[in-house]
Amino acid sequence: MIPLCVPNLKGNEMLYVQECIETEWVSSAGKYVNQFEEKTAEFTGSKFAIAVSNGTSALHISLMLSGVRAGDEVIVPALTFIAPINVVRYLFAEPVFMDCDEFYNIDTNKTIEFIKNETTFRDGTTFNNLTGKRITALMPVHVFGNAVDIEPLIDICKERNIKVVEDATESLGTFYNSGNLKNRHTGTIADFGALSYNGNKVITTGGGGMILTNNEEYAKKAKYLTTQAKDDEVRYVHGEVGYNYRLTNIQAALGVAQMEQLEGFLKIKKHNYNYYKEQINQIEGLFIPETPKYADNNNWMIAMQIDSKLYGKDREELMAYLGENKIQTRPVWHLNQLQKPFAHNQTYKIEKAFELAENTLNIPCSTNLTKEEMDCVINTLKK
Ligand SMILES: Cc1ncc(COP(=O)(O)O)c(C=O)c1O
Incomplete structure (x- = not known):
């Protein structure tokens, strides 16, 4: 069988994973987690990169930190893998589905048309005319690696106080080559970007993900929430409901070896x-x-x-x-x-x-x- 899309693990993967095992640094702390984050930030040009257990958890935390609350709405594409839609429901919010363009991506013109004609901006918040609900985020997906026509979306979302989370899980390595976004990588343009290292992606850690952001406060909060929201690591004092979403050192060791290739x-x-x-x-x-x-x-x-x-x-x-x-x-x-x-x-x-x-x-x-x-x-x- 010629498979659709499978991992390619012929670099230093074995060496680095072996080192994790020999040193017994196999869990959610270790040098490879830090290295993987640093390499990803450097490659994508994102100021911060936070390694997490998968792309879905990266999207979940990004959307949460975008301020999406129960009863809100999030604009999403109709055509994409279901993970970014599911995370809207993890937060007890509702998706509003948009059409796609010729590149399989959310249709920028129709999305702008929807925001202009079907919503109302009141007291700093965008409300859906049909449902009366707050629209707090937009989640464009760079489908199959094709970059979304994102700049006009960012502009209108800024005007309308709608946060943008880029699902860049399929597009690691894609960057804009013209206009204001020249040389900027997908996942680094909006408030947040999410990457995935699932087995079929350009590089893989078996399972894994990354939250990208240029905002230091967001980055700190993302690290805090994805590591069980510990206020005191010794006495186990927790200031919020946290998540066990951290990537392990073994997975990150794979990630570092994959980044080299x-x-x-x-x-x-x-x-x-x-x-x-x-x-x-x-x-x-x-x-x-x-x-x-x-x-x-x-x-x-x-x-x-x-x-x-x-x-x-x-x-x-x-x-x-x-x-x-x-x-x-x-x-x-x-x-x-x-x-x-x-x-x-x-x-x-x-x-x-x-x-x-x-x-x-x-x-x-x-x-x-x-x-x-x-x-x-x-x-x-x-x-
Ligand atoms: C568009 C999209 N979003 C999110 C995900 C979820 O990533 P993960 O499988 O790492 O949770 C994937 C694929 O796996 C995807 O293709």
């Missing part, structure tokens, strides 16, 4: 994307879309679009056929406003997300992928 992985990802695009776009009915021109992309996941009439098979048929030929693929996530827990939440003009959810298939994109394997995928698609 990140630039190389990004080169491979880009090369594979370009090769697939060149080859697959010659096949009638199949299409690898462009990535946003305003950013340098990490090309985390390859999204292939199918025109089923031209190609002669629809997405489901093609997925089954590739599976029979030992090629693992995945459809885009079931849209979030259709998921059972969120089926009654508000949606705004969702159109494009339906189209992309129906015609997109993710194809193998691991950094381990050989040319022979890519050719096997391409030739099977041709057949």
